[in-house]
Amino acid sequence: MIHEAGRNPTIQEVARLAGVSQSTVSRVINGSPRVSATARAAVEQVIARVEYVPNNSARNLAQRHSDTVAVVIPDPANRLFGDPFFASLLGGITAGLTDNDLQLVLLRPLSQRDDERAQAYLRGGHVEGAIFVGLVIGDTRPRRLFDRGVPVVVVGSAPDPAISNVDCDNREGARLATAHLVECGRLKIATITGALEGVSAQERLAGYRDALAAGGLEVDPRLEVPGDYDPELAVEAAKLILQREPDIDGLFVASDTMAAAALRVIQDSGRRVPEDVSIVGFDDSAVARMTRPLLTTVAQPTEAMGREAANLLAGLIGAGGGAPRHVVFAPALVVRETSAARL
Numbered sequence: 260m261i262h263e264a265g266r267n268p269t270i271q272e273v274a275r276l277a278g279v280s281q282s283t284v285s286r287v288i289n290g291s292p293r294v295s296a297t298a299r300a301a302v303e304q305v306i307a308r309v310e311y312v313p314n315n316s317a318r319n320l321a322q323r324h325s326d327t328v329a330v331v332i333p334d335p336a337n338r339l340f341g342d343p344f345f346a347s348l349l350g351g352i353t354a355g356l357t358d359n360d361l362q363l364v365l366l367r368p369l370s371q372r373d374d375e376r377a378q379a380y381l382r383g384g385h386v387e388g389a390i391f392v393g394l395v396i397g398d399t400r401p402r403r404l405f406d407r408g409v410p411v412v413v414v415g416s417a418p419d420p421a422i423s424n425v426d427c428d429n430r431e432g433a434r435l436a437t438a439h440l441v442e443c444g445r446l447k448i449a450t451i452t453g454a455l456e457g458v459s460a461q462e463r464l465a466g467y468r469d470a471l472a473a474g475g476l477e478v479d480p481r482l483e484v485p486g487d488y489d490p491e492l493a494v495e496a497a498k499l500i501l502q503r504e505p506d507i508d509g510l511f512v513a514s515d516t517m518a519a520a521a522l523r524v525i526q527d528s529g530r531r532v533p534e535d536v537s538i539v540g541f542d543d544s545a546v547a548r549m550t551r552p553l554l555t556t557v558a559q560p561t562e563a564m565g566r567e568a569a570n571l572l573a574g575l576i577g578a579g580g581g582a583p584r585h586v587v588f589a590p591a592l593v594v595r596e597t598s599a600a601r602l
Contacts, residue, residue: 260341279579351565432590433466445509445602
């Protein structure tokens with residue numbers, strides 16, 4: 260028995276027994292075509308077995324959702340509108356959602372109160388699903404929402420094997436960048452890292468170390484300086500690196516915006532790029548094509564990643580859940596003018 264005698268089972272109980280989300284049950288009740296045949300059959304079988312009678316709230320639940328998906332970007336560093344990574348990613352997500360007849364609502368919690376309101380909104384039945392971007396290590400919000408039956412996709416490293424995600428191979432991208440500097444004959448290679456509370460930044464640091472080790476070069480912690488994906492902090496990081504080791508001849512920077520800032524510091528110090536110091540960034544954003552000289556960088560297909568995240572979520576919504584998928588895009592080195600063989 261899933262309910263007391265004489266009491267109509269709830270939509271939550273039907274969803275649990277059918278192994279789907281509450282919104283999927285609502286779509287079945289309302290005759291929506293946006294349900295897979297498998298999910299529809301599972302819900303109808305449970306409804307018949309437990310003699311569920313929809314009430315007015317259940318009938319109206321699908322209309323309240325309005326085919327809306329939340330994109331949640333915690334952004335304590337206030338990078339959302341200044342970092343081309345986010346603009347390209349959101350463009351891909353928007354295009355993918357449009358292709359699937361879904362609408363986007365952007366949630367940007369900047370404080371604990373903001374986050375509490377965002378979580379209440381997500382749990383309140385206002386959205387069909389959620390895409391999380393820019394999470395730090397140990398963030399439990401995707402799992403908590405997933406456990407309530409809401410379809411979830413994460414852009415970045417999967418916080419849980421049960422949750423679908425889309426990512427780029429950050430470690431391999433950083434390895435490609437640093438290996439290129441090694442192949443250019445650079446012997447003292449520093450790095451400016453991203454925000455190390457995030458998995459992507461840690462993976463890029465690991466890739467940098469991998470390439471140094473493979474090239475027979477020593478890893479020097481004094482040449483690993485955090486920039487937190489912030490161009491202003493990257494300026495200070497570049498100055499600190501030059502102070503610690505004036506003779507560096509290679510620099511891998513974990514984002515193009517930071518690399519552009521570091522490039523100016525290197526040039527202002529009287530060093531030539533790429534003759535004295537070769538520099539490689541990460542992202543292949545528009546910034547890489549605006550520096551002088553043009554920035555060598557690692558390309559990650561950010562817009563394609565956003566579109567894939569939207570498509571994954573739409574599939575989960577339509578199927579009422581299902582097995583998680585983990586999609587990892589391959590990076591590619593784009594050689595331009597800030598790197599060259601040592602003369």
